[in-house]
Amino acid sequence: MCLPNGPDTRQNGWVNQEAFQLFSAILALAVLVGGLGTLVALVFENRMSWTSAWLTQVRATGLWIICMITTGAMVGSLYFSEKVGFAPCKLCWYQRIAMFSIAIISFVAALRNDKNIARYTIVLAPIGLLVSTYHYLLEWFPTLETNVCSLDVPCTAVWFRELGFVTLCFMAGCAFITVIAVSLAIMREEKIDSTSTNQEN
């Protein structure tokens, strides 16, 4: 059944909800810019001067970057669902499976400086990105899936659209894109390292 209409939560708690929504949206966009920048750097590595410096930074701190982004997404997601009352739909849960898993394993990997984690995140993040992309399309084109709204939490319902286009699944997508970019950067470094080691031998 539909969720009960509770009291106005927008001013309750430690932070104004609308401010937090906008805050999350801006952070997500910043993360997206970082992720896209990393992807561009990967494409033009060794061909443009800034790319090597950028990728050096990303590779050196990539594990913590992945950990911070996914943990931030996890905390934000839990805040919106548990504190604000935005009940997650079916597709939200699929994205959560990928995001929460990456958050936990990347934390352990960052502590151990285990760069092999990239092989796992590069599998999980694209799955999450596929789901969030479909979810985002569904938000704009609800008839893609069905022509009826379910009583409980339909995936077509949009809780908020910050700046006119940033929704919860869009923010998740930003995080997944950046995780993919950082994972690729780490994996390429490993490949370069192993190639140079082989050449030395």
Add this chain to the structure above:
Amino acid sequence: MAQNQRKKKQKKAGASSARDNGNLKVILYIVLVVVGIAGAVSIGTAGGTTKTTTVSDVTVPGGVAAAEFQKVTTTGDALPQLPESGDDPAVGKAAPTLTGYDLAGRPTTIDPGSDGKATMVVYLAHWCPHCNYEIPVLNEWKEKGLIPPNLRVVGVTTGSREDQANWPPSKWLVAKKWTFDQFADSEKQEAAAAYGVGGYPFLVFIDGMGNVTSRTSGEVPVEEITTRANAAAGVVN
């Protein structure tokens, strides 16, 4: 030879560790700056906005105060939920009577069959995109003059949520140019439960005797609405 290699390795590891520390600091600074900017912008631009519940103290003569939810009284047996496939068990059953108010607080009753007219009840949720698509279809149906003369159309606002899009439903209906009768469901959605609503939009067609002729859920094209409405009103196509 081996000692030299070990020394080189140690030196390399030391340099790498120092570089990592430097990198971490850079990343930390970037994160702090981004978080700071995002926080300042969001607090600065969204800090003072609040949502208010639209409840009017103005009472319509013989009615109650305007509100997005109204008290609903149901008389008669509730209809079973519409199954996803197969025959509808509600067809042929008497539709229950709903007594309540519209969003403006005027007393309204959905009492199918009481005046010999057929009834079409449309359950709508303001946040549901499919309901938003369906209302223009219903308006088009009306503009084309396809409504049978002995059919009453009533829209029931249900499943309303203050934290969702298009709140409040009273303003939403005006914006969507809803010109049919309206009925406000209660917060407990008693009107929806009485008619076995299983999704939004939800259309119930009732004949002049007060018996259900058909129910459907989701977006319905003009042609199908016409067919179902005519069947309820006893109009031969």
